[in-house]
Amino acid sequence: MKKVGVAILGLGVVGGGTYKILTEHREDYKRNHKVDIVVESVLERRRERAAELGIDESKICSNIAEICSNPEVDIVVEVMGGVEPAKTFVLAALNAGKSVVTSNKELFCKYSHELEKAARKNHCGLFYEASCVGGVPVIRTLLDNLQGNRITSMIGIINGTTNYILTKMSSEGASYDEVLKEAQRLGYAEANPSADVEGYDATYKLSILSSLAFHTKIPYTNIYREGISGISVTDINYGKRLGYAIKLLAIGKNGDNGIEVRVHPAFIRASHPLASVNDSYNAVYITGDSVEDVMLYGRGAGALPTGSAIVGDIIYCATHSSFQYSPFENTEKAARSTKFIENFESAYYIRLDVIDKAGVLAKVSSIFSKCGISVAQMVQEDIPVLPKSENSTVPLIFITHNTKEHSIRKAEQDINALNGVASVASIIRVVN
Amino acid sequence: MKKVGVAILGLGVVGGGTYKILTEHREDYKRNHKVDIVVESVLERRRERAAELGIDESKICSNIAEICSNPEVDIVVEVMGGVEPAKTFVLAALNAGKSVVTSNKELFCKYSHELEKAARKNHCGLFYEASCVGGVPVIRTLLDNLQGNRITSMIGIINGTTNYILTKMSSEGASYDEVLKEAQRLGYAEANPSADVEGYDATYKLSILSSLAFHTKIPYTNIYREGISGISVTDINYGKRLGYAIKLLAIGKNGDNGIEVRVHPAFIRASHPLASVNDSYNAVYITGDSVEDVMLYGRGAGALPTGSAIVGDIIYCATHSSFQYSPFENTEKAARSTKFIENFESAYYIRLDVIDKAGVLAKVSSIFSKCGISVAQMVQEDIPVLPKSENSTVPLIFITHNTKEHSIRKAEQDINALNGVASVASIIRVVN
Numbered sequence: 001m002k003k004v005g006v007a008i009l010g011l012g013v014v015g016g017g018t019y020k021i022l023t024e025h026r027e028d029y030k031r032n033h034k035v036d037i038v039v040e041s042v043l044e045r046r047r048e049r050a051a052e053l054g055i056d057e058s059k060i061c062s063n064i065a066e067i068c069s070n071p072e073v074d075i076v077v078e079v080m081g082g083v084e085p086a087k088t089f090v091l092a093a094l095n096a097g098k099s100v101v102t103s104n105k106e107l108f109c110k111y112s113h114e115l116e117k118a119a120r121k122n123h124c125g126l127f128y129e130a131s132c133v134g135g136v137p138v139i140r141t142l143l144d145n146l147q148g149n150r151i152t153s154m155i156g157i158i159n160g161t162t163n164y165i166l167t168k169m170s171s172e173g174a175s176y177d178e179v180l181k182e183a184q185r186l187g188y189a190e191a192n193p194s195a196d197v198e199g200y201d202a203t204y205k206l207s208i209l210s211s212l213a214f215h216t217k218i219p220y221t222n223i224y225r226e227g228i229s230g231i232s233v234t235d236i237n238y239g240k241r242l243g244y245a246i247k248l249l250a251i252g253k254n255g256d257n258g259i260e261v262r263v264h265p266a267f268i269r270a271s272h273p274l275a276s277v278n279d280s281y282n283a284v285y286i287t288g289d290s291v292e293d294v295m296l297y298g299r300g301a302g303a304l305p306t307g308s309a310i311v312g313d314i315i316y317c318a319t320h321s322s323f324q325y326s327p328f329e330n331t332e333k334a335a336r337s338t339k340f341i342e343n344f345e346s347a348y349y350i351r352l353d354v355i356d357k358a359g360v361l362a363k364v365s366s367i368f369s370k371c372g373i374s375v376a377q378m379v380q381e382d383i384p385v386l387p388k389s390e391n392s393t394v395p396l397i398f399i400t401h402n403t404k405e406h407s408i409r410k411a412e413q414d415i416n417a418l419n420g421v422a423s424v425a426s427i428i429r430v431v432n
Numbered sequence: 433m434k435k436v437g438v439a440i441l442g443l444g445v446v447g448g449g450t451y452k453i454l455t456e457h458r459e460d461y462k463r464n465h466k467v468d469i470v471v472e473s474v475l476e477r478r479r480e481r482a483a484e485l486g487i488d489e490s491k492i493c494s495n496i497a498e499i500c501s502n503p504e505v506d507i508v509v510e511v512m513g514g515v516e517p518a519k520t521f522v523l524a525a526l527n528a529g530k531s532v533v534t535s536n537k538e539l540f541c542k543y544s545h546e547l548e549k550a551a552r553k554n555h556c557g558l559f560y561e562a563s564c565v566g567g568v569p570v571i572r573t574l575l576d577n578l579q580g581n582r583i584t585s586m587i588g589i590i591n592g593t594t595n596y597i598l599t600k601m602s603s604e605g606a607s608y609d610e611v612l613k614e615a616q617r618l619g620y621a622e623a624n625p626s627a628d629v630e631g632y633d634a635t636y637k638l639s640i641l642s643s644l645a646f647h648t649k650i651p652y653t654n655i656y657r658e659g660i661s662g663i664s665v666t667d668i669n670y671g672k673r674l675g676y677a678i679k680l681l682a683i684g685k686n687g688d689n690g691i692e693v694r695v696h697p698a699f700i701r702a703s704h705p706l707a708s709v710n711d712s713y714n715a716v717y718i719t720g721d722s723v724e725d726v727m728l729y730g731r732g733a734g735a736l737p738t739g740s741a742i743v744g745d746i747i748y749c750a751t752h753s754s755f756q757y758s759p760f761e762n763t764e765k766a767a768r769s770t771k772f773i774e775n776f777e778s779a780y781y782i783r784l785d786v787i788d789k790a791g792v793l794a795k796v797s798s799i800f801s802k803c804g805i806s807v808a809q810m811v812q813e814d815i816p817v818l819p820k821s822e823n824s825t826v827p828l829i830f831i832t833h834n835t836k837e838h839s840i841r842k843a844e845q846d847i848n849a850l851n852g853v854a855s856v857a858s859i860i861r862v863v864n
Contacts, residue, residue, distance in 0.1 A: 021580050021722050028582065032647050032759040129577065135723035137569065137577035145561065145569035148453050148743025150460065215464050273729065276708065290453050290740035291567035291730065297705060298726035308722035311580025321754045327464040 001030060004318040005040035005072040007098075009064070009089055010080035011049045014103050014130070015042075017303030018077060018310045019053050025311075035318045040072045043089075064089045068096035075125075075317055077310060078102040087111055094118040094126070099323070101313040103130035103306055109204040109220050113330045125323035127313035132205045133158050133282045135305035136298040137312075141286075142212040143324065149288030151213040154252040155431065158205045160280035160300045161189045161196035162228050162248040166265070167278045170236050170246060176229060188280060198227035199263040202250045209284070210252035210261050215328040216335045218252075218261055224344075226264035235351060235426050238397050239267045242377060244349070245275040249431065253344075260341040266429040267349050347376065347430035348400045348408050352415065353393040354422040361396070363418055371411040374401045396422070399430060433462060436750040437472035437504040439530075441496070441521055442512035443481045446535050446562070447474070449735030450509060450742045451485055457743075467750045472504045475521075496521045500528035507557075507749055509742060510534040519543055526550040526558070531755070533745040535562035535738055541636040541652050545762045557755035559745035564637045565590050565714045567737035568730040569744075573718075574644040575756065581720030583645040586684040587863065590637045592712035592732045593621045593628035594660050594680040598697070599710045602668050602678060608661060620712060630659035631695040634682045641716070642684035642693050647760040648767045650684075650693055656776075658696035667783060667858050670829050671699045674809060676781070677707040681863065685776075692773040698861040699781050779808065779862035780832045780840050784847065785825040786854040793828070795850055803843040806833045828854070831862060 006022065008015050022039055029037050041061045044050055050060050061067055064085075067076065076093035078100060080086045086107050090100050095118055102108060108115065108128045119126035129139040133156070142151075157163050161183060168179040180197070183189035195201050207220035228248050236246050244267035253260040268275050273295050277283040282300030287293050299305035317323075329335060354360040361380070368375060377399040400408075412424050438454065440447050454471055462468050473493045476482055482492050493499055496517075499508065508525035510532060512518045518539050522532050527550055534540060540547065540560045551558035561571040565588070574583075589595050593615060600611045612629070615621035627633050639652035660680050668678050676699035685692040700707050705727050709715040714732030719725050731737035749755075761767060786792040793812075800807060809831040832840075844856050 017722075025580065025582065028647075029579075032579070135577075135720075136726060137573045137728075140572060140577055141569045144748050145567075145572055145741065145744040147461075147465070147747040148457065148740045150457065215460075273708065276705065288567075288740065290449075290736040290743070292734075292737055294568060294728070294730035296569075296726070296728055299724045302724075304722040305724050308580045308720065309577065311722070312577040315579040316576050319756065320752075322752055324751065 001034055001036050003036045003038060004074045005038055006075045006077060006314060007041045007043065007067045007070070007073045008039060008077045008079065009043040009086070010078070011042055011044040011046070011053060012079060012081070013303045014306045014310070015079040016053055017307030018079065019055065021304065021307045021311045022314070029315060033315060033319050037314060037318060041067055041070060043067060064092050068092050068098065073098060075099045075101060075314055077314065078104055079310070080104065081106070083107055083110060090115060091118050094122050094124050097122050097124060099125035099127070099317050101127045101130070101310055101317065103310060105131040105201070105204040105208065109207045112208070112326070113217070113332050116325050116330050119323070120325060125317045126325070127317060128208070129313050130306050130309035132208055133284060134298065134300040134302060135308040136282060136284065136296045136300060138209065138284050138296050139212065141294070141296060142209065143327070146286065146288055146291060146294070147327065149290045150254070151286060151288045152254055153287040154209060154213050154284060155274060156206065156209065156250040156284040157247050157274055157277050157282050158250050158284065158300060159196055159202045159248055160282060161193065163277065163282065164188050164280045165197070166228060166231065166246050166248065169231070169233055170240070173233055175233060176231060197229055199225045199248065202248060202263040206250040206252060206261060206263055210259070211328065212326065213252060213286070214254045214259055216259070217328065217331050217333070218259065219334055222261060222334055224262035224264070228265045230426070231265050232426065235349070235428060238351065238379065238395070239349060239428070242379065242399060243270050244268060244430065245270055246428070247274065258341050260344045262344065264429060266431050268431045272431070343404050343406050345402050345404055347402050347432055349428040349430050350398045350400065351425045352396040352422045353425045354396050355393055360418065360422045364396070364415055364422060367411050367414045371407045371414070373403045373407055373411055375399070376401045395425070433466055433468050435468045435470060436506045437470055438507045438509060438746060439473045439475065439499045439502070439505045440471060440509045440511065441475045441518070442510070443474055443476040443478070443485060444511060444513070445735045446738045446742070447511040448485055449739030450511060451487065453736065453739045453743045454746070461747060465747060465751050469746060469750060473499055473502060475499060496524050500524050500530065505530060507531045507533060507746055509746065510536055511742070512536065513538070515539055515542060522547060523550050526554050526556050529554050529556060531557035531559070531749050533559045533562070533742055533749065535742060537563040537633070537636040537640065541639045544640070544758070545649070545764050548757050548762050551755070552757060557749045558757070559749060560640070561745050562738050562741035564640055565716060566730065566732040566734060567740040568714060568716065568728045568732065570641065570716050570728050571644065573726070573728060574641065575759070578718065578720055578723060578726070579759065581722045582686070583718060583720045584686055585719040586641060586645050586716060587706060588638065588641065588682040588716040589679050589706060589709050589714050590682050590716065590732060591628055591634045591680055592714060593625065595709070595714065596620050596712045597629070598660060598663065598678050598680065601663070601665055602672070605665055607665060608663060629661055631657045631680065634680060634695040638682040638684060638693060638695055642691070643760065644758065645684060645718070646686045646691055648691070649760065649763050649765070650691065651766055654693060654766055656694035656696070660697045662858070663697050664858065667781070667860060670783065670811065670827070671781060671860070674811065674831060675702050676700060676862065677702055678860070679706065679709070690773055692776045694776065696861060698863050700863045704863070775836050775838050777834045777836055779834050779864055781860040781862050782830045782832065783857045784828045784854045785857045786828050787825055792850065792854045796828070796847055796854060799843050799846045803839045803846070805835045805839055805843055807831070808833045827857070
C-alpha cells in the first residue's frame with residue numbers, strides 16, 4: 001500500500017484537530033483510498049501539547065529544515081496562522097518538493113502569488129480549502145464545480161465571531177459590549193477582537209473567494225471594510241420590525257460596471273436563506289449565470305470542522321498525481337483591467353433622531369429628493385409614555401430604494417446640518 | 433492551446449443547456465484554463481432541434497460508432513436519460529477511450545459498477561455530478577471535501593417536482609390533485625408523474641449519494657420508499673400549527689446498528705434549515721463526525737443549473753490527467769457486511785378521527801402504552817360551529833417521541849380495530 005507521510009506545523013486548535021482526525025480514521029483511509037496516511041513529524045515547541053495529543057516524542061521537530069530534508073514527509077500541513085514564520089516555512093517546504101495544505105487565510109490572501117509560483121515550479125500541490133469557511137466546501141466548489149459559470153454575485157457570512165455576536169444581540173437584546181465580553185469568556189472571540197469585529201478576517205477570506213469567483217486577483221486592500229462595533233440593539237430591533245436580520249456580510253459582485261467588493265454589517269431580508277444563518281454558522285450564497293443560486297452552509301471554524309477541510313485536501317493530494325492552481329493570473333496586485341467600484345449601489349436603512357417631527361419630515365424629504373434618494377418604507381412613531389421635554393427626540397426610520405453610496409453620504413451631511421432639528425443616528429446598508 | 437473535443441448525446445433540455453453554456457463561455461475557458469473546448473458532434477435525430485440551437489449540420493451524427501471512431505472527440509456527454517440505449521452508448525464511448533460525463537441518475541444508479549469497470553480499464557474519466565441535485569456540488573463534496581469524515585447522516589430534499597407540489601399545497605392550501613395538474617401545465621411535472629411523486633427519482637439519487645457517503649454500495653432496491661400522493665392539506669395545516677413543514681425527504685443514516693436508507697414524506701421542524709427549502713429548490717444536509725453539519729442548497733434541475741454541473745465536470749476532465757473512481761468496492765449488490773434496517777426509529781405524527789373523544793382517549797392511550805409509544809404533543813379540538821351529529825368525527829392529533837416503525841404499525845392496527853370509535857386517518861414520520 002502507498003504510504004504518504006505528513007508533517008504538521010503547529011499543534012494549536014486546528015493542528016490538534018487535524019492530528020486527531022488523521023489518526024482516528026487511518027484505517028478508513030487505507031480501506032477507502034488504498035493509501036496509508038501517517039503523521040511523520042510535528043513542528044511544535046510545547047512538548048506537553050504533543051504529549052497531550054499522544055504524539056510520540058520522536059516525531060517532534062524543532063526546525064523546518066529537519067522536515068524539509070525528511071524523505072518520509074510528502075505533505076506539509078501549515079496551521080500556524082500569521083504571515084511569519086509560516087511564509088518562510090511553506091516556501092521552504094515547496095522548494096523541498098513537498099506539497100502543502102494550509103488553513104492560513106492571512107498568508108494565502110497576502111502571498112498566494114509567491115506560494116503558487118513556488119508550487120508550480122516544484123510541481124507540488126498547494127491546497128487551501130481550510131483557509132475559508134472551515135468545513136464548508138467553498139474553495140473546491142469555486143475551483144471545480146462552478147467553472148462553467150460567470151459568477152455575478154457572492155454574498156457570505158464568513159466570520160463566526162461576528163455572526164455569534166450579532167445573533168446574540170438580536171435574540172437576547174444584549175448590547176455589543178456585553179455580548180463581546182461573553183464571547184471572549186467562551187473563547188469565541190479573541191482577547192484583542194479587532195481582526196474579527198472590524199472585518200479584517202472577512203476581507204482576507206473575501207479576497208481569496210472573490211479572486212477565484214471572478215477570475216482576477218482581488219487584493220484584500222481593495223475591499224471596502226466596516227466592522228460591527230457601531231451596531232446597536234435599537235437598530236437591530238427596528239430592522240426586525242421591518243422584516244430584516246442584521247449580519248456582517250462579505251459581498252462580491254461582478255457586473256457590467258466592474259467588480260465591487262465590500263465587507264460591512266447589513267440588514268438582509270428575513271426570507272433570504274442567509275438571514276437564518278445564526279450563531280457561529282457560516283454560509284456563502286453564490287449566483288452564477290448558469291447555476292443560478294447555490295448556498296453552502298456549515299461550521300466556519302473549530303478544530304474538527306477546519307480539520308475536516310484539511311484532511312479532505314490531504315487525501316486529495318495523496319490520491320492525485322496532477323495538481324491545479326488558480327485559474328487566473330495570480331499577481332501581487334489587481335490586474336489593470338479590473339475596476340473596483342467605490343460608488344456602489346445599495347438600499348439603506350437610515351435612523352434619524354428628530355425633535356419636531358412634522359417640521360423635519362418635509363425638510364428631510366426635500367434633501368432625499370435633491371440627492372435622488374427614493375424611500376421604500378418609513379416608520380415614525382410617538383413615544384406616548386414619556387412626557388415630551390423640549391429636547392427629547394423621537395426616531396424616524398427610512399428604508400430607501402437602491403441608491404448610490406455617495407448620494408447617501410451627501411444626504412447625511414445635509415441632514416446633520418439641519419441644526420437642532422434632526423441628526424443621523426445610524427445608516428446601515430440593506431440587502432433585499 | 434490544448435483542444436478538447438466534446439460530443440453531446442441527446443439535445444433535450446439538459447443537452448441544449450450544456451451546448452449553450454459551452455459555446456457562450458468558450459473564450460472564458462480558453463482564458464482561464466488554457467483549453468479550447470469545442471463541441472465536435474451531437475447525436476440527435478431531430479435536425480430541427482439542432483438547427484434551433486444553431487448547431488451546424490455537419491456536426492450531427494446518427495450513430496454512436498461515428499462518435500467513438502472520431503479522433504477529435506475526447507469527452508462524451510450523455511444526457512439522454514433512461515437505461516437504454518444510454519448504457520450501450522456510454523460503454524461504447526469508454527471502450528473507445530473517451531471520458532464520459534453523464535447526468536443520467538437512473539443509469540448511474542443501476543449500472544455504475546459496470547460503467548466504472550470500463551472506465552478504469554480504459555483509463556478514462558467518468559463524471560456524474562449532474563446526476564444528483566443539478567447544479568448543487570454534492571457529488572464532489574462527498575468525493576473530495578468530506579473524505580476525512582465518517583458521515584453519520586444525510587437528509588436531502590432531492591426532487592424538485594415533489595418539493596414544488598408540497599410547497600404550493602402548504603402555501604396555497606390547494607389539494608394534491610389541483611397542484612399536480614398546475615405543475616404538469618407549467619412543465620414542472622411529467623404527464624406520467626409517478627417517477628417523481630412516488631419517490632423513485634429520489635431513490636436513484638439517494639442510492640448514488642449514500643453509497644458515496646457511507647463507502648459501500650447501496651442499491652436503490654434496498655431503499656424504503658413512499659411517495660407524496662397520500663398527503664392532505666388537512667395534515668399539512670395541523671403540522672404547521674405544531675411547528676413543522678412537510679417535505680419529501682431522502683434520508684441516509686449510518687449508525688451503530690447499521691445503515692438505514694429511506695425516501696418518504698415527513699414533517700421537519702420549522703427551525704431546521706431544510707424546512708425553508710421551498711419550491712423547486714433542493715438541498716442536502718450532511719452530518720459528519722469531523723465537519724459537523726454542512727448544507728448544500730440550490731437548483732436541483734433545469735437546463736442551465738444541470739448544464740453548469742456538466743460543464744464543471746467537462747472542464748475538470750479537460751484539465752486533469754488522473755481520474756478518481758468510487759472510494760468503495762462498487763459491486764452490483766450491497767456488500768454483505770452492510771445491514772439495512774427495516775425497523776428504523778422515528779418520531780411520528782398520527783391523526784385519528786374519533787367520535788367519542790373522552791371515551792377513545794383512554795383506549796388509544798392504553799394502546800400506545802402497550803406498544804411502548806410515548807407521546808410528545810397532543811392536539812384535540814372541538815368543532816363548535818357544526819352541530820354534532822351522531823356520526824360526525826373530530827380529529828385527535830399526536831406527535832410521538834422516537835419509536836420503532838413496527839410499534840407504530842402495531843398501534844395503527846389496534847386503533848383501527850376499536851370499532852366505530854376511532855380510525856387512523858394518517859401517519860406521517862417526523863424529523864426533529
